[in-house]
Amino acid sequence: MRSNRWLPLFVSLAALATGAPRPADAQATRPPLRPDSTLAPGPTGAGFAAWRTMIAERGRTGASFLIDADRYQVLVMTPMAIDALAADSLIAKATKGCQRALSLSDAQVEYTRAIDPWAAFDSAAFARPLIAIAVFPKEQRRFDCHAGDLARFAAMSRGALYGRFDAPVPKDQVAMVEFRRDGLLEFAPLQGRAKVTKVSQTELLDDGTEHVRVWVDPEAFAPDVEGAVPRLELHVYNPVDPEPDILPLPERLIRAVWQQMLPWQARRLDVADDAHTVPALHFPAPRDSVLRVAYAAYERGALGTAASEAMTRLMFRPRPPQADIRHAMLQAATAFSMRDRHAEARSLMTDIMEVYPCLTLAPEAPQELRDMAEDARRPARCSSIPLPVVALRSLVPGLGQATGPVRRKLALGVFAGTAASYGLASVFESRSRRFYRDYRAYQGGDSEGSDAPSLYQQAQSAREIGNAFMIAAATVWIAGGVEAVWNEYQHKRRLAEVRAVGNTPPRAAGVSFAPMVRLDRVGVTLQLP
Amino acid sequence: MTHHARAAAVLGVLALAGGCALQEPYVRDNHWDPRSSATKSLSGPDSVFAMGDTFRVTLQADPPLPPGAFYTWRGNEMYEGPPPPTLVYPAGDGLFRVVSSTATFEVIAVSALFDGVAVSRQVRVGQRVQSYTFSCGVACDALTWQAGTSRSVSVLAADANQVPIRRIEVAMQRGSWLSRDPAVASVAATTANPAGTITISAVAAGTTWIVVRLDRAVDSLRVVVP
Known part of the structure; x- marks a missing residue:
């Protein structure tokens, strides 16, 4: 839960009391070029470093999001997205893609491989689940010559922009960034600034332009218990103007970012309560081998493991069969609901009901879950015609x-x-x-x-x-x-x-073989009674 | 659904299905269409042998021509350069007139024209000798023949319309001549010539007939050698 909610409130009240920051203030409070210290995992991050390492070894996952504003552009990255964009080869690929359009030499292409101004910050934030938000000045004219969006985002994550640039103007620079939820300033555990590498016609420019990153707790993206998405804004200050540019984050982005962190949130369910609770809802055994592991954990009451395994599996391709996805998400929603994490459960139910508006839960389902399903139900024809x-x-x-x-x-x-x-x-x-x-x-x-x-x-x-x-x-x-x-x-x-889902009796015990593909191993599962 | 509604639906579907039928290609039977399957033909005489003669051809059409159908008749009146020796002009309503011809039998196409479509019939046109007379300079009967001498005799021929035969040499090529008694008089080997002359030689005393056949005309010349 949001244990540090008081802190942003306090900071916000202080800001209101002293008035909006002046340009001089913005200059004075500019983020550092290097992190002061390494962030500890914190109460919500125990085991996160190992988990994200395991995810990264499994493959690239986690989407990053780019927002284009008038003067600035914003790149939002989850930890999984940061790991997915971390390979040196990606920025080299992006530059290589632009080599012909920008008349770059091979040496210049190779040079970009070494650009990584955020390495120290990423290392400092590695153990803690945080969302990184980078704010850049815009190019005068962007060249979409990169070899795909992944390479382009990877280059941006290292501060490299491609295109044509005017001489830097102070009011277009980024001096400081505030992250606000529903108008209140959110505490940023880490923030920093780094130079922008401008990859332009025949040259790599370093004209002093900088961009800023802030790292914020994923809880800031959480919906309230009613399922309403919070209003998130970035207040971007330039070095000269007293008023910030206010960049609202789109609702879909907020939901997507938060949902990307759900597998990790699910992992924490068992930490909070180690006692296994056998759920009342039972689903058919999935065909997907990884989901079968999650299914087994669910049936024995290890709800956090079940939800985390299932949702982690859903992050990767190939996609499991549709029924397996539906049941995995229902298991996860049940797990969250039984651990009183109603916001997460509601979010999952909303997603499920968006695809299956006629879904009804078995009478054994908890009333909260049934209410969530009803709340999220949109008009649909739930009867059939001969x-x-x-x-x-x-x-x-x-x-x-x-x-x-x-x-x-x-x-x-x-x-x-x-x-x-x-x-x-x-x-x-x-x-x-x-x-x-x-x-x-x-x-x-x-x-x-x-x-x-x-x-x-x-x-x-x-x-x-x-x-x-x-x-x-x-x-x-x-x-x-x-x-x-x-x-x-x-x-x-x-x-x-999808009628009366959740009343499948647990499978009778017996010997069974099943192929198994887990995140870290491949083999055959033998289940004994 | 009620029975009425079902019946209405079935009828509607049948009507729609009936309307959905694909249409076959149209029949192409217009007489003025070159690629039409309609048939047309001309019937009439296949030959005309006198200058000034007229002949009529009749048009048969399947399907029948509509009343007032527009088409034109044509002989060989359309030519470039000097006029051909044989000319056949249309006189309307299938009637044709031989305006000019010679002893040469030429095949002339007479046609009915439907825009670019022509239906034709070939007609042999020429002058056939219907009658002729011998011309000996004086009355042929008054001629005196001396044994061992020769004389030229001309043939004056005309067709059925009494029009002098033009290009008599062509008719001569078709003709023949002989002496009933070559011991009295003989006909020299004669080449066809535009003057229409033959050479007769008196051989010995006696009387004989020189018989000349030109097309359908046959006549004889009496030769008396004292």
Whole structure:
């Protein structure tokens, strides 16, 4: 929980009491170039270093996010994203991608490999779960010549920008950054500044331009118990203006960042309470081998391990089967809910209900979880129509699709497509008949251009076009019917899958073999009774 | 659904399905269309042998031509350069007139034109000798033949319309001549010539007939050698 909530409140009140910082203040409070000390894991970070190391060894995961503002750009990175962007080869790849566009030499490309102004800071923050937010001045004109977004973000994470730059102007520089949640200043355990390497035409510029990073607790991104996303803002001060530029973080970004940290949050559930609690909800055993391990932990009541294993697995490809994903997320939501972490549980339930709006939980489910599901439920058709009826309805183009608001556009599309094609077919057929009538009536001697061959050609062409539209109409009509039946069949199947979820009895004990792929090993699991 | 609604739906579907039928290619049977499957032909005489003659050809069409259909008749009146020796002009409504011809039988195409589509018939046109007379400078009967002497006799031929045969040498190539008694008079080997002359030689005393056949005309010249 947010044990240090009082501190940002105090800092914020102090700031209000003394007024907004002046440019001189901003200069005076500029972040350091080197970290003063190494951050301890803290009460919420025990074991985090080992966990993130294990994640990084498993593969690249964790998305970083870029926000473009008027004068600044902001890169938001989770610890997993920082690890994913850490390889020297990525910045070299980005520079190599821009080598031709910016006329760079091989030596310059190779030089960028060594650019890493944040190495000391990243090392200092390694053991603590923190979100890094970097604020850069914008390029005058950005060159999107990098070899992909990953390389571009990796280069940005090291302060390298590619493009054309004007001479630096003080008001466009970043002197200081504040991170505020719902208007209140959040404590940043670590902040620093580093030079910006401007990769421009034929040269790597170091004109004194700097960018700033602040590291903030992921809890700042947590929704409240009602599931509402907090309002997060960056207040960016330049060296001359007293007022900051206020950059709000998009809601989707806030949710995504917080959700990336959920596997780690889940890991802490068992630390908080070591006593195993066998949940009331039971799901089918997954097919995915890693999720089977999480499933086993869940069934024996190790809720934190179960949720963490499951959510960590979902961070990596290949994606497990859809049913496995659904049950893994429900297990995690159940785990969070049973440990009174309702914000996390609600977030997961919201995600689940977004995909499965007709999902209903078994009567054994905790009331809180059921309430969360109901709160997150969006309007959807949660009943099915008999397939013969759908087939019969589909005789009217589009009526088979008109089963709910979600498919209204498709229904209209099928109807309009069929009607338009049929209408065009009729128009062309009518046109062709007119030409043919003229053809039959032609008796020679007319002016040039209206002779019999051209009249016949026009009639036949119009008829062929009409036939093509008729085929199109029939195709849309028939395809619409087939789609409607197939969709209803799938809908019915999906409904059955998500009805009274959680009442699958635990699997009877017995000997079983299953292939196993874990984060750190591969093999065969033998389960004995 | 009620029975009525079902019946309405079925009828609607049947109507739609009926309307959905693909249309076959149109029949191409316009007589003025060069790629039409319609048939046309001309019937009439296959030869005309006198200058000034007229002949009529008749057009047959399947499907029948509509009333007032527009088409034109054509002989060989359209030419470039000097006029050809044989000319056939259309006189309207399938009637043609031989305006000019010679003893040469030429094949002339007469046509009915439907814009760019022509239906034609080939007609052999020329002058066939219908009658002729011998020309001996004086009355042929009054000629005196001396044994061992030769004389040239001309043939004056005309076609059925009494129009003098043009290019008589062509008719001579088709013709023949002989002496009934070569011991009295003989016909010299004669090449066809534009003047239409043959050379007769008196051999010995006696009387004989020189028979000349040109196309369908046959006549004889009496030769008396004292």
